[in-house]
Amino acid sequence: MAYSKKILYLIFGLLAIPKLVAAQSTITRNAIINVRVSPYTELDLSFSGSSNIRFNTSQELNDGIILSNRFTVRINTNQNWVLNASSLTSNFLSIGPNAPTQMPASVLSVKKNSDVNFIPFSLNPSPVATGFRGTRYAAGNDFKLDLKAAPGLDYDGGSFALVVVFTLTAQ
Numbered sequence: 001m002a003y004s005k006k007i008l009y010l011i012f013g014l015l016a017i018p019k020l021v022a023a024q025s026t027i028t029r030n031a032i033i034n035v036r037v038s039p040y041t042e043l044d045l046s047f048s049g050s051s052n053i054r055f056n057t058s059q060e061l062n063d064g065i066i067l068s069n070r071f072t073v074r075i076n077t078n079q080n081w082v083l084n085a086s087s088l089t090s091n092f093l094s095i096g097p098n099a100p101t102q103m104p105a106s107v108l109s110v111k112k113n114s115d116v117n118f119i120p121f122s123l124n125p126s127p128v129a130t131g132f133r134g135t136r137y138a139a140g141n142d143f144k145l146d147l148k149a150a151p152g153l154d155y156d157g158g159s160f161a162l163v164v165v166f167t168l169t170a171q
Contacts, residue, residue: 043169082168082171083167084166085125085126086167087122087123088163090105091104092108092162093162096158103151105121105122107151108162111145111148
């Protein structure tokens with residue numbers, strides 16, 4: 001009988017050891033991880049393109065010249081945004097002696113290529129485009145701007161220049 005008790009303990013031990021080992025092979029612990037993102041605004045505006053406009057006929061002066069897709073704009077931001085356009089001065093700068101009259105900045109206008117209406121440049125910023133947070137690959141954050149110059153016949157011939165300002169602002 002003592003021999004059969006030993007076999008019984010041995011069998012019980014062999015059956016119980018894997019359960020003890022298995023119970024100890026999976027241990028779950030909980031940990032609290034705190035992540036703090038400091039509030040900040042990330043705005044990145046990439047802008048490429050330039051423009052030289054030459055009028056060759058009175059028809060072009062009256063109707064204006066449209067330069068489609070003249071500027072490429074790429075925006076990366078963690079905020080919804082608005083892109084404003086303005087001019088640094090209220091008038092074009094006359095370059096050289098053959099441009100004695102002042103021509104207002106409003107002769108030049110801009111629009112997002114998918115929009116219909118042009119927005120004339122002035123000292124006061126005007127919204128040209130709005131969008132949502134995301135990289136330049138997010139919908140609406142990579143687009144082109146069209147320019148229109150329409151001086152009419154009100155100004156002397158010559159060369160003129162205007163500094164335009166594009167400002168990206170978080171909404």
